[in-house]
Amino acid sequence: MAAYCPSSEEVEYLNRALRTLSGCNRALLRAENPCFLFQEICRVVVEEGGYRMAWVGRAEHDDAQSVTPLAYVGLEKSYIDSLNISWADNERGRGTTGTAIRTGVPTITRNILTDPRLSPWRENAITHGIASILSLPLNVDGQMFGALAICAKEPDAFGERELELLSEAADDLAFGLQALRGKASRQQAERQIECLNRALATRVAVNHAVIHATSETPLLADICQVLVDECGYRQAWVDYRQDDPARPYRVMACHAANGFCQGWGAGSHDADFHGKLEQTLLAGVPLVMRDLLEDPSAALHEEARELGFASALALPLQVDERLVGMLVIMAARADAFDDKEVELLLAMANDLGFGITTLRTRARALEAEETIRRMAYEDSLTGLPNRVRLHELLDTAISNARQERRPFGLLHLEIARNQEINETLGYREGDRLQVEIASRLKQVVGDERIVARMGECEFAVLLPNAGAEQATQLAKQILTALYDPVELSGLYLEARASIGIALYPGHGTAPEALIRRSGSAMEQAKRSNAGFAVFQGGLDQECAQHLTLMGDLRRAIDRNELLLYYQPKVDIASNRVCGTEALVRWRHPQHGMLPPDEFVRLAENTGLITPLTLWVLDTALGQCYAWHEEGDERPISVNLSAHDLRDPRLLERIQGSFATWGAKPHWIEFELTESALMEDPVASMQTLSALKELDARLTIDDFGTGYSSLAYLQRLPVDSLKIDQSFVRVMTSNTGSAKIVRSIIELAHNLDLTVVAEGVEDQLTFNQLGQYGCDIAQGYKISQPIPADQFRDWETRSTWH
Helix, strand or coil: CCCCCCCHHHHHHHHHHHHHHHHHHHHHHHCCCHHHHHHHHHHHHHHHCCCCEEEEEEECCCCCCEEEEEEEECCCHHHHHHHCCECCCCHHHCCHHHHHHHHCCCEEECCCCCCHHHCCCHHHHHHCCCCEEEEEEEEECCEEEEEEEEEECCCCCCCHHHHHHHHHHHHHHHHHHHHHHHHHHHHHHHHHHHHHHHHHHHHHHHHHHHHHCCCHHHHHHHHHHHHHHHCCCCEEEEEEECCCCCCCEEEEEEEECCCCCCCCCCCCCCHHHHHHHHHHHHCCCCEEECCCCCCCCCCCHHHHHHHCCCEEEEEEEEECCEEEEEEEEEECCCCCCCHHHHHHHHHHHHHHHHHHHHHHHHHHHHHHHHHHHHHHHECCCCCCECHHHHHHHHHHHHHHHHHHCCCEEEEEEEECCHHHHHHHHCHHHHHHHHHHHHHHHHHHHCCCCEEEECCCCEEEEEECCCCHHHHHHHHHHHHHHHHCCEEECCEEECCCEEEEEEEECCCCCCHHHHHHHHHHHHHHHHHHCCCEEECCCCCCHHHHHHHHHHHHHHHHHHCCCCEEEEEEEEECCCCEEEEEEEEEEEEECCCEEECHHHHHHHHHHHCCHHHHHHHHHHHHHHHHHHHHHCCCCCCEEEEECHHHHCCCCHHHHHHHHHHHHCCCHHHEEEEEEHHHHHHCHHHHHHHHHHHHHCCCEEEEEEECCCCCCHHHHHHCCCCEEEECHHHHCCCCCCHHHHHHHHHHHHHHHHCCCEEEEECCCCHHHHHHHHHHCCCEEECCCCCCCEEHHHHHHHHHHCCCC
8 A cells, every 4th residue: 555645735734833833842941921921822823833823812701701812923903802702602602712612622614715603703814814723722720721723824724733733732832821820829829928927027026126115216117127127028107197187197207128218197199098098097907009000090009100119008006995007018019918918917016006005104104203203303492403313413423424534513502691581571582582593593504514402592503524613613603693682572682602612533522522522612601701612621632733734724725825736748659748737735834845645635524625626726727827828728637526526516616717717628627536436426427517518628537446337437428547556657567557557548549538647657667658559648757746837947858848
């Protein structure tokens, strides 16, 4: 029997079926989701297989049993939309695709011109060049999903072998869809587990924050930060309700991954949204909003697009069984906040509400305790601390002064004629006198000093960070303030007082000793009729010397008796002087030239550092002015202390000095030690930013000793670093110090900062700094500090010009 030999046409049909099968298998390997798979299969059938058209339809289980096109290639969308195919047993369901879906077997229309089942679609199909159709059912997980329809331009296509190959491709498509569904289910399960883990982690973190919270507002801020930074939500905030129709909510705390956060306090959304939100929260249930990016009608659609979230959850926040506000959480995924996650987050919100309740209960208890304490420690007539409280305040003052190594003063006042006034005018008028005395004392001493009432006609003033001179000056001011008569019952009576002064540590290191000795000094003041007296017994010699030096230093500042020397700085690349640093010196009338560290430390411990800094700045500006008149534009560096950074009037005083001399910002560079900046990084940053707004140049002095972080350094608005001399002096003999110096130089240059090395004492150190790329050198190799009137002669004779 002769072997069957297929025609060339059959071979071509088989080849295109094989190409289709091969392309479909490749598409299955690449597919990540059903939409891509369907579209790619259709593309393969048409572009690689050579068929006229292909499309995938899904069998719907609606009343019409319609078929929805999911993907198509070969013809325009209008043709697909016109098909209107059903898989029901009716006229539009007896076509090729409807029959394949309904029966579950491949269905072929050999010739659309002659097949009566295709009459509803014949005319349009002929117009678009379709002659035969093959519809292959897609059975997925034992259920009919839909069909793959393949259209050919020639009649009688789809022979037996071609049908077999294309059926295999359809089976592969169904298998691929089943695999993708399984993968999607696994991913969904993984996402659910991830969401549950996130919600569980949130609840644990919130409970931890609640347990350790001490006040309400920081707790709310911590919760929002935990939700975003630790638990991975996009944004979180807490709104409290308030009786304001224009602003129904007030934002209490907020944190966002992108740094931009806003609440719903302004009521910017429509009334329906706020009404639904309020109704839901009052019912004690969460409001869940998903898929916000894909729903243009959603109230938060535009907000979601702007802020980068796709779902939102509003949780009621109840305190003492009353709705006080809401906790709002945003997530990046559209399908976030499933039922289990919402359940856990609602439990978390309830935990937070319980924590707030506890904090408020604790606050009420503390308030009650404070009321009791106030009654025990406050004078009921004047509102001033009483004798018991003064004893505690002295304990604290002694502890602080001992730790900070600074003195303080205690002034003890007694008002004369008090008993006479009580007996003559009555105790009511006597009380009026005491209230007036208290008012005048508070006005004179200011808010930073403490006034206490020790007895019926006795008062005390605690003068922190002060010595004998400040205490006596204040005593004089108090006597002046009490000099004006007080009007009582139409009479103008003088409120005469005697003031005794005791000083820590010279007159005592315990509260009772200071109170006793201030009282003794008060008695001395009565006997001398001088109005005030400083306790005269038992002064420690060293303490007395410090007190004397303190007064001498104040006078030296006020009388312009200090000296300012200038240590030159050299630009290493050019070997030329590029500026100077102003260094204060004090030639004491009795003790001679005092070491700068000694009297500068005394100034810091006694509150004189700011007057000293201002004297240095003013003197340096005066010298700047003189040098600028000579054509010298090089800046002078002035040091600022940690105490200066805390001075609220620092900027005002600097601006005043600049205005006095008509100075420009580039005349002066301010140097601040790294350790001073690290005492209070937040306040230091604010002060530096304010200085930078004046266009002043800023340098971090003694860099390497203050343990600042790189992140903090990067944010500082400074222009240069000065490497501490402890590293520079030994860098040529100590490889560790050399590495530190080199690393600091590289770090500073990476941050676009200039580098100054201080403590340069020999040529080898100077050369090595140049090799490391250091910009400026300062030290005895160049010159010791020089008086201003000798600077020009030194520069002329030096090699640095």
